[in-house]
Amino acid sequence: MRIKAQVAMVMHLDKCIGCHTCSVTCKNTWTNRPGTEYMWFNNVETRPGPGYPKRWEDSDHYKGGWVLKNGKLQLKAGGPISKLMNIFYNPDMATMDDYYEPWTYDYQNLINSPKGENLPVARPQSQITGEFIDKPEWGPNWDDDLAGGTEIVSTDPTVEKLQEHISMQYEKTFMMYLPRICEHCLNPSCVASCPSGALYKRDEDGIVLVDQEACRGWRFCMSGCPYHKVYYNWNTHKAEKCNFCYPRTEAGMPTICSETCVGRIRYIGVVLYDADKVKDAASVEDPQDLYEAQLSVFLDPFDPEVIEEARKAGINDEWIDGAQNSPVYKMAIKWKIALPLHPEYRTLPMVWYVPPLSPIMNHITNEDELDTDGYIPAVDQMRIPVQYLASILAADDTKVIRKVLLKLIAMRVHMRGKTVGGIDEFRQSELLNEADTNPEEVEDMARLLGIAKYNERFVIPTGRREMDGEDELYYEQGACSLEDLAPPEGVVTTAFGKGR
């Protein structure tokens, strides 16, 4: 047993209102430098839709993640030898067109233009070339809230796959938000794709980081990550990615996206896992078994044997406490209501999603007269097709999604019965049976999902920097780790000097 701790996140999609506050605060914190304009360490996609970058889920095109070949786990884009053969040109890499050309506006024109007949306008101006863009054709969240309609929605690879289940009729359209950050996978394919060994997973908290000094800009991580969450900084020629706001989490604070989340959809906690089991779990034959295999990697933080081993591995009591009170452990492992995004990529992602439920209830009109069993078939007639959710969160296994949704409905019915009444208790218990849960559990769930306070949503033991000993912490306070890397704000390097 090789115990490691992992800081992980759960997002409760029911509560996401698609306000993009997470994306904006993340951007202001990490990616507001020249070269990073197009990067969104956190982004919120409207589903169905092509996502960001466009069609990132089309893994036959970008060749991200892992595949099982002759029973052996391999990078889909090919192993080290084929990577070295392609090192002068990465055939799978996404380009700026797949993201978008970042632009600003010529605000000065609003102030400086002379008096005239027409109102002055602020024309869009490329942040790459400085040229005016007459007609921007794609940008961040261009397809927000299904903008672009059927024309854009139909480019979603999942929609293409599930054509018979998805109707484009206006009355039957559906929509959900999918906030995405780096998954900080247990079996990260970006790390395995890096020829320089610059990407690594931190022993202490499992955060996947890029060593900016060791990175040589080969760009295989960009296409190697099936979630497309590693970005190429065209200004520094190095890879950058979500770092789980490690300077914050090390201090016991949640990531900036979680801290500012308006819907309070995000939960952060520690889970303990056995690093020796990771490879086997990622190598199971059937992609639909990957979810269960991933669960088998995690360790019970209450098991005295695990606690003892964890202490031996240098995990301190604060972290063991954190693992015991972890909201992620509860939702993903104990209650099994949170699911990993695209488990079929075999990276064992560590950002988990509670699938959205609310649109089902719109389907039910006479809830007062409905008996409890009436809720059960509703799961299969959801506005968001179960197949769609299964394609995103369960490698097309609708049984997994159905089970989670039933549990969430059971919670809703039970809590409604408790406070409003009107649901007969005998039938209710049958729904609880069907959902394989009990009143105590659903009440715990309701508390965590509905009213949990800051301390319950974010259980983050600190990084204990003071224990490092050799750091000159007083000297470093207030310093910015990016100072060497970033040019002065707003300056874009151009040919033969600085300009624009």
Add this chain to the structure above:
Amino acid sequence: MSEIFWWVIFPYITIVIMIVGLLNRFAFRQLTWAAPSTEFFEKRWLRIGSPLFHFGIIFAFFGHVMGIVIPMDFYQAIGVSDHLYHIGAVYGGSLAGIMVVAGLIILLIRKMTIDPVRIHATFADFYSVIALLIVSAIGTYMTVFQNVTPEEFDYRTSIGPWFRSLFILNPQYHLMENIPFIFKLHTLTAFGLFASIPFTRLVHFYTIPVTYPTRSPQQYRSRSQYKNKVK
């Protein structure tokens, strides 16, 4: 006197600039050490130009090792006749040279015509492509035309021994006195190019990730242990 400058002093100066510059950049400015790809902006032309140039220059590198570094005696010992050697050198060298020159021309045109690439190219970027083009064009011209003229010039008795003598700190500059001008030009421009390596994107030449196939796919690093290791 000028012979001593060109064939003793100049090569040593350029090599020292290269080594000191590389060490300085590695030690103090490693954040700038990368293969500065522009594939993010444009990949259609890069797809042709970049592999053509890079594979060409790898072939050319090994060609130079075979011609300049490995002594003539070695070929005679293993029974490769001069004639056979020259056939190999002319055909192989020409192919590599043409690949390099064609690739560089594509890359240079791309650098000049694709807006985002041109705008973010620095003086050093243009310099390195143009300098490489000059050196390789002279080299290719030599290989294609000079070597097939009736009287073959055998650099294995002049440039080769001189180049090796640089490394044993006993430079035989007189060997370079009577070689054709074009060979002198190629040699000197190449040394000039070496001196510019630490200051341009060419540093990535020293960054071949040879350990990648042998290392474990997953990399774990401990924050504190890694720091201690560095210190």
